Amino acid sequence: MADMSPLPAARPPIESLAVDDAWRDTPLVPAATVAGRALAIVIAIMTFLAALAAGFAFVLADTSREWRGAVGVEMTIQVTPRSGRDIDADAAKAASVAAAFPGVAEARAFTRQQSEELLAPWLGAGLDLSQLPTPRMIVVRRDPAKAIDVQGLRAALDVALPDASLDDHGAWMQRLDTMAQVVVGAAAAVFVLVLIAMALAVGFATRGAMAGNRDIIEALHFVGAADGFIARQFQFHFLRLGLRGGAAGGGAAILLFLLLGVFTRQWTTSAGGEQAEALFGSFSLGWGGILAIAMISVGVALLASLMSRIIVFRALGGFYDVKD
Amino acid sequence: MGAEILRDISFDIAPRSFQFLTGPSGAGKTTLLRLILLAIPPTRGLITLFGKDSAELDKAALTALRRKVGVVFQDFRLLDHLTTYQNVALPLRVQEREEASYRLEVSELLRWVGLGERMHVYPPVLSGGEKQRAAIARALIMRPQLLLADEPTGNVDPPLARRLMRLFLELHKSGTSVVIATHDLTLMDQFDGARRLVLGDGRLHIYD
Numbered sequence: 271m272a273d274m275s276p277l278p279a280a281r282p283p284i285e286s287l288a289v290d291d292a293w294r295d296t297p298l299v300p301a302a303t304v305a306g307r308a309l310a311i312v313i314a315i316m317t318f319l320a321a322l323a324a325g326f327a328f329v330l331a332d333t334s335r336e337w338r339g340a341v342g343v344e345m346t347i348q349v350t351p352r353s354g355r356d357i358d359a360d361a362a363k364a365a366s367v368a369a370a371f372p373g374v375a376e377a378r379a380f381t382r383q384q385s386e387e388l389l390a391p392w393l394g395a396g397l398d399l400s401q402l403p404t405p406r407m408i409v410v411r412r413d414p415a416k417a418i419d420v421q422g423l424r425a426a427l428d429v430a431l432p433d434a435s436l437d438d439h440g441a442w443m444q445r446l447d448t449m450a451q452v453v454v455g456a457a458a459a460v461f462v463l464v465l466i467a468m469a470l471a472v473g474f475a476t477r478g479a480m481a482g483n484r485d486i487i488e489a490l491h492f493v494g495a496a497d498g499f500i501a502r503q504f505q506f507h508f509l510r511l512g513l514r515g516g517a518a519g520g521g522a523a524i525l526l527f528l529l530l531g532v533f534t535r536q537w538t539t540s541a542g543g544e545q546a547e548a549l550f551g552s553f554s555l556g557w558g559g560i561l562a563i564a565m566i567s568v569g570v571a572l573l574a575s576l577m578s579r580i581i582v583f584r585a586l587g588g589f590y591d592v593k594d
Numbered sequence: 595m596g597a598e599i600l601r602d603i604s605f606d607i608a609p610r611s612f613q614f615l616t617g618p619s620g621a622g623k624t625t626l627l628r629l630i631l632l633a634i635p636p637t638r639g640l641i642t643l644f645g646k647d648s649a650e651l652d653k654a655a656l657t658a659l660r661r662k663v664g665v666v667f668q669d670f671r672l673l674d675h676l677t678t679y680q681n682v683a684l685p686l687r688v689q690e691r692e693e694a695s696y697r698l699e700v701s702e703l704l705r706w707v708g709l710g711e712r713m714h715v716y717p718p719v720l721s722g723g724e725k726q727r728a729a730i731a732r733a734l735i736m737r738p739q740l741l742l743a744d745e746p747t748g749n750v751d752p753p754l755a756r757r758l759m760r761l762f763l764e765l766h767k768s769g770t771s772v773v774i775a776t777h778d779l780t781l782m783d784q785f786d787g788a789r790r791l792v793l794g795d796g797r798l799h800i801y802d
Contacts, residue, residue, distance in 0.1 A: 295693055300675045489671045492631065493732065494661035495688035497653055 298490065299483055299507040306511055309475045313515025314522070316468035317570045320461050321523030321563040327457035328559045329527075334450030341439045341446070345420070347377075347408040350433045358382070361406040364434045367426055368410045373418030376411040410436075468570060469577050472508060476578040479504065480585055487586075501582040508578035512571030520567030527555045527563075599625050601796030603639075607740065607773060612766045614782050615775040617793030623775040624668065626793065627742050630773070631665055632656060644739070661685070664733030664770075666743040670725045672717040672732075678724075679704065679713040682731045700735060707731045707761065722749040726758065734765055741765060743774045747781060755781055 300306075347364050351357045361379040368377035380388070385404060412418055424436045480487065490500050555563070600622045607613065607630075615623050628634050629641060632648050641648040643659055651659070664685075672681045680687075682704060686696045704713050707727040717725055726749055733741055743762065747755035759774075759781065766772045773791075776782065782790065790801040 295687060296676055296680055298673070298676075485671065486673055488633075489673060489684070490688060492633070492660060492665055492667075492671070493685040493688055494657055494736070496657045499688050499690065 297507060297510075298486065298503045299479065301507065301510065303482075305475065305478060305482065306507075309471070309508075310511045310515040310518075312471050312475075313468060313512055313570060313574060314519035316464050316471070317516045317519025317567055318522050319519075320464040320468070320570065321520050321566050322526070323457045323461040323464065324562060324566055325523060325527050325555055325559055327454045327461070328555060328562065330450055330453050330457070332556075334446060334454075337446050337450070338443055341443055343412050343414065345410040345412070345423075345436060345438045347410060347427065348435050348437065349406045349408065349431065350435070351403045351405060352433055355433075357406050360431055360433065361408060364427060364431050365408045367430045368408060368423065371418070371423045371426060373413055373416040374410055374423070375413040377408055378411075379408045380406060382406075465570070465573065469573060472512075472574045472577045473581055476504065476508065476581040477585070479507070479578075480582060497583065497586045500586060501579050504582045505575045505579040509571055509575035512574030513568075515574075516567035516570040519570075520563050524555070524560055524563050527559070531555070600629075600793075603793075603796070603798045605791060605798055605800060607771050609739070609771055610766070610769055611789060612763070612772045612785075612787075613774070613789035613791055614785075615773055615791045615793065616777055616779075616782065619777060621793040623777075623793055624744055627665075627744050627773070627775055630740075631663060631742060632659065661689070661736060662739045664736060664738035664741040666726075666729045666733045666741070666746045668744040668748060670717070670729040672725060672728055674717050677714045677716055678709055678720065678728050681717065681728055682735055684732060685736045696735075703731050703735055704728075723751075723754045726750055726754075727761075730758065730761060734761075737768070738770055741770050741772045743772070745776055746774060747776065747778060752780075756784065759785065 347368060349357060349360045349364050365377040365379040368374055385406065386398075388407075389404075410423075420436070420438045427434045427436055487500060490503075603626070615626065617623055625634070629636055630643070632641070632643065632651070635648070644662060646655065646659065672678075673684070676684070679700060683693070683696060683700045686700070687693070701710070701713065704710055707730060709724060709727055709731065712720060712724055712728075717728070720728065726746060730743070730746065733743070741762070746762070747758055750758065755778070762772050762774060763785070782788065792799040792801065
């Protein structure tokens with residue numbers, strides 16, 4: 271026990287003492303608790319789901335733009351075979367009418383061999399189209415710098431070759447647009463719902479943490495802590511948990527998209543892979559998508575921190591029956 | 595509604611005074627200390643602390659008043675995840691002072707109460723007496739104008755109790771008003787000069 275010398279005098283601030291772990295301030299809200307770890311896992315899962323929803327929305331929005339760009343720049347003329355007519359000559363004629371029309375950059379008729387190659391994945395290799403009444407396709411590429419009168423081209427073809435029909439893919443583009451908008455909207459709704467669920471989870475966890483740490487809050491009040499100081503301790507606690515969970519969930523989502531990108535790139539050599547890539551793009555997020563997921567992770571942490579601060583302030587408002 | 599605790603009790607605590615608050619178990623000693631600390635509001639009546647009516651206090655004023663009061667709880671109220679040093683430094687930390695600015699001050703106080711070698715251990719491994727001294731050091735670190743101690747010698751043997759009492763007397767000599775709640779008559783008898791506030795049947799009898 272100490273000798274009973276007079277109470278030591280207060281000292282001026284000491285600036286030069288080295289800081290090491292033994293002296294460093296420990297978080298006042300215990301960090302490594304079971305509830306804290308569980309919440310970090312919940313936040314990680316929520317961030318992962320939110321990042322997936324946002325990532326898929328990005329991929330689909332990009333793919334939809336690609337679809338519109340690719341489909342919109344091309345039109346197709348289909349020449350129907352008729353008995354007694356030379357379909358190769360009809361195809362060449364349709365191509366020359368289209369190529370001469372204002373606003374058309376190129377018109378290219380598929381040869382019989384190219385048509386066979388196109389159908390090979392479905393009908394098998396070694397196909398002889400001369401045995402089948404297969405229509406012939408002419409791909410018409412628009413000149414992006416010039417406008418084109420699609421109805422005028424259709425009329426010109428009708429005059430020159432009544433068996434030819436022009437498809438400008440307008441109906442397709444409209445359907446693709448609608449589908450893409452619905453899917454992106456659904457992904458955005460899932461994203462918002464996940465964020466709301468996470469905010470509620472943090473809210474419950476904050477109330478639980480306050481109830482579990484009531485002794486600490488009381489002790490802090492009695493040693494003269496202001497409500498703002500106590501709220502900051504909880505805010506930092508949940509910010510740390512949010513950053514940990516957000517980094518894990520966001521990192522997992524980025525990793526998943528990178529792996530899907532690698533996988534789909536390798537898979538595109540097959541016919542199914544080509545279809546998947548045509549529908550969903552290359553699953554490549556790009557730096558913009560990765561940055562967006564990183565921002566979602568940080569945003570989730572900030573949301574958790576803000577939620578806890580609001581709830582702690584509200585709860586402390588009624589902690590003692592004194593005038594506010 | 596529960597049974598009424600305390601009743602028409604009026605008293606004041608003079609600056610630089612030393613008093614025991616005593617009475618049988620259940621008389622309301624701890625409740626009275628909590629009322630003085632403004633931890634609970636009175637259902638009726640008036641509490642004036644440092645010249646301010648407690649009913650008129652806002653949160654900021656309440657916090658400012660609590661910083662003038664040191665308190666030693668019967669159950670210590672040390673935070674188990676902080677070291678002894680960090681517990682004692684807590685009143686300074688909540689004022690957002692830099693750790694380096696109070697390190698020597700806290701270390702010296704811990705040595706003074708005999709916990710110099712136990713600075714970096716956690717409360718669960720401290721003995722009852724060591725916890726008591728850590729709680730007392732935490733109450734003293736701000737050099738409060740008023741010290742409230744609830745059964746501060748309740749968990750220690752008589753020799754250690756006497757030594758802890760000498761700590762409080764030392765603090766009193768340096769200008770702090772001290773209120774010690776205890777039902778240990780033997781202990782009070784050793785400090786004859788102290789004022790006694792005896793609580794019982796809703797009344798407070800004061801023996802100067």
